[in-house]
Amino acid sequence: MNILHLYENMELGGAETHILTLAKEFSQNNHKVFIGSPNGPAIELFHRNNIIHLNIDNFYDIKSTIEKVYSFCIENEIDIIHCHYFCSQLVGVIIGSVLNIPVVTTVHGVYNNENIGIFQDYFSGIIFVSEEACEKHISQIRTNNYEKAKIIHNSVEVKSNNIKKPDSLTDEKLNILYISRLDNDKFPSINFIIDALFKLAPKINWRLKILGSGNRFNDIVGKSAKVNNELAEERIQVLGAKKNVSQYIISSDVVIGVGRVILEGIQWKKPVICIGNSNYVGLIDKSKLNKISQVNFTDRNSVENLDVSSLQKDLHKIVRSDPELLKTIEQNYKEVLNKYSSNVSYSKHLEVYNNAKRLNKPTQFHNLMNDLQKSSLIGGYFKDLVYASNLDYPIYHEKQEKILMIPNFSDPLDTWKENLEQFLNSQRLLENFSLTIKIPNHLLYKSDSIIKDIEDVLFKYQANSRIADIVVDIYNLTSEGEVALINKHNVFIHTNRQQIFLMIQCKLLEISVINNIELMNRQLPEQVEN
Structure with missing residues (x-):
């Protein structure tokens, strides 16, 4: 299986050595292991053992970290996310929930860790390195989650059974x-x-x-x-x-x-x-x-x-x-x-991973959003997302079902035009959906020419354009405003490769994400003739 470890340090400490020892053992048993962390003195040891490294400069830049880890998990077909310590647990839970990947965490000590209680439903395995660590945190875990918990002590790679005594x-x-x-x-x-x-x-x-x-x-x-x-x-x-x-x-x-x-x-x-x-x-x-x-x-x-x-x-x-x-x-x-020994630890971790795959289930995102509100790690832009249900946005459409596009009009590979044409060319979509086209903040200075480009497409489909419910949004939005706008819609059309975090936001808000509006047209039920 493909395993991604997430850890927000890379010094020459005990936790890093623990992760390295475990990664080496899994690699030797034909699994593919990756480490997502900042650069640091210990990273050379991972490179030396052919453990592929995803560089995460600052785990507490939640938006950037989530984008990196999301893409990495897809590109490398990750089967298990194994997170260590605080912010990596938050990131692991979000990515695991969005991509439906089992998430395992290790509690390395007796420090206070609110994440164990808050995110217990989203962890498919919870490992404690000692009985003491387990006793410290077990009161946070509901009895229905006890089967996820396991004690696995630290381990070492035993190299030889005949070491010569120094003279x-x-x-x-x-x-x-x-x-x-x-x-x-x-x-x-x-x-x-x-x-x-x-x-x-x-x-x-x-x-x-x-x-x-x-x-x-x-x-x-x-x-x-x-x-x-x-x-x-x-x-x-x-x-x-x-x-x-x-x-x-x-x-x-x-x-x-x-x-x-x-x-x-x-x-x-x-x-x-x-x-x-x-x-x-x-x-x-x-x-x-x-x-x-x-x-x-x-x-x-x-x-x-x-x-x-x-x-x-x-x-x-x-x-x-x-x-x-x-x-x-x-x-x-x-x-x-x-x-x-590390081979004993390997067997126990493999059992946890297999059990995690069995216990993993699709996330109820409204529950996750409620639980994210309890985390002290949530702040800035992500805080707006978590509290999206409390936000409103002044946009008005005739139809209850609403589609959103936020194209990068400067990207020649952006598919906004094709999607707009497909929308205008579908009687069923026109009758069932409204469409919002948001001009991103960084392109508002070009809004006149962008609106002209949109009008050119509308002109090609004059007959259908007259009945289309389309709004072009030119507000300069704060992060709170952007979240409120997204939350007003039912479907998000992603039109370019720079929209990873937008897609994640939409999934967390239970908004459908598709990359081609024609797919919606095919999925709509045929109308029954009278």
Whole structure:
């Protein structure tokens, strides 16, 4: 199947790595995977793995994003839209509804996310990365949607089952690797680690490499430099974000972090220590691994406080190459292989996708428009569309059924003239429909010549023109006015390739969209003679 992931970041973080790992696994199983996102440091990794990228500069430019994703889904025959985080969920729901494509979303954490409750009827699958994330959001989901929900833990690509242990400890130097975003929400953890290692310097000959970037990067560089100065040697290296993280893991003696860092370290058969902002989990064994999986491999269901002596005890086990620790490393590896490997995740996601195709059903657009009003992400032009039912427009036609055209009269390929001729040439259309021809705002300065072109067509069909109910609209419309105009009609004739968003608007407003007025003529029932 053809799968499009939508995500509004492309840094070197856990969510990006999660999506990349999943995309690679699906590609290796003969599915075609695409990623729609901004450019960013991680995008090179997607290119390297032949994942086709749709560049979306700003997800919060809803109009532009929807146009891009709509066209991309049609061109690439997308079967599943898989969205991550906030704005991508909104875009996914709208495009999935308009094109009747199943939409799946992943909730990556315990942050507040109103979209899960608002759009639950339009998601055909809702994935939580942990039991904790599920518990956080399940109260928003009605019981009739429970079958859509599934917990799938983060996973890693398990590359080998025979990783050679580094020889660095023969020099009695313990090479420690810490991997994390270096942001405010992670700062207490790295701050503790640096302070603790400084205190342990007389007892353990350690070296620390820190991988990651974020808004506290400079603070950590400064703190590390101070420690190096105090110890009169370079004990800490702050290396920033890296794409070849696995190489640093392989050359380390122990990995410290939270989240998928835990899994990455285990799959390379390294001792792994989980240290969070508040609690010390310590050296990971099989039992701890499964326990912290419930909170996305963090410290949030642990009770031991951050304590230097606990870290010292665990590091000494590694320095001594404790036989029990070596057994634990093997057990951890097998547990990751059986529960948290990318091929296990692939099977579970494939089940969700197949289930989503089964559960997917055509959207009731009036319900969707009501639900869109509840979203805090709706603003600007799109807000006018959502509240279209409250708008009025001063246009008057004799007939109840109304057709709208908004041609680009500067485009020689625009089909407005052919459609107008077909309208004038059909007695049944003339008797059943009125027609509005709106001159777009950007062409109003040419309205006299455009009206002359329209009159030339009317003149060719003089007899029928006398009974035709046609209005040429030359108002300079605001976005609100354009939505109100569209909502006054029953049918929209799209006449050029630049009208993608207009077509989407019409579908959301339950207005029929066709590209040839003659199709309407064929679909009208034959009149019964008296």
